[in-house]
Amino acid sequence: MMRGQKQCKNEECGIFVGPRTYVCPSCGYDFNFKRESTLDWKKLEKGDVFKSKSGSGPYWLTKKGERISMGYHGKFKVLNILTDGILARSLKGIETQHVYIYMGPDEKPTGDTCIEPGLGMWAIAHRIEMVKSKKKRVKQK
Numbered sequence: 001m002m003r004g005q006k007q008c009k010n011e012e013c014g015i016f017v018g019p020r021t022y023v024c025p026s027c028g029y030d031f032n033f034k035r036e037s038t039l040d041w042k043k044l045e046k047g048d049v050f051k052s053k054s055g056s057g058p059y060w061l062t063k064k065g066e067r068i069s070m071g072y073h074g075k076f077k078v079l080n081i082l083t084d085g086i087l088a089r090s091l092k093g094i095e096t097q098h099v100y101i102y103m104g105p106d107e108k109p110t111g112d113t114c115i116e117p118g119l120g121m122w123a124i125a126h127r128i129e130m131v132k133s134k135k136k137r138v139k140q141k
């Protein structure tokens with residue numbers, strides 16, 4: 001390993017990349033993803049307000065290795081907790097806009113949605129943080 005380099009953590013890949021690489025150019029591994037938020041999204045309740053961090057969530061990987069974010073960012077109010085994500089309502093713009101905040105496992109583009117292996121839509125969990133818990137608000141009353 002050359003000085004300052006890091007290794008891709010995807011076991012099937014393992015190539016060496018520059019220290020500031022965010023996405024592995026070979027397999028698309030996201031080095032930022034492992035910095036997960038400590039918030040357990042499954043414990044969120046209807047009415048809780050959370051923030052989805054910019055740049056997190058699913059993205060489209062192009063041939064040039066660019067990540068085009070397909071996630072939702074900003075503040076949202078929880079409507080329902082689903083198996084792999086949160087059904088929420090955006091708190092800015094169109095009030096009635098319902099979005100699905102993907103929180104499931106990493107998934108590479110495969111099958112029909114895949115232009116070329118690894119290219120296309122990557123399902124990556126959003127990174128979220130709590131803004132206002134409904135529970136706390138009730139206690140303060």
Ligand SMILES: [Zn+2]
Pocket residue numbers: 008009010013014015024025026027028029
């Ligand atoms: Zn890799």
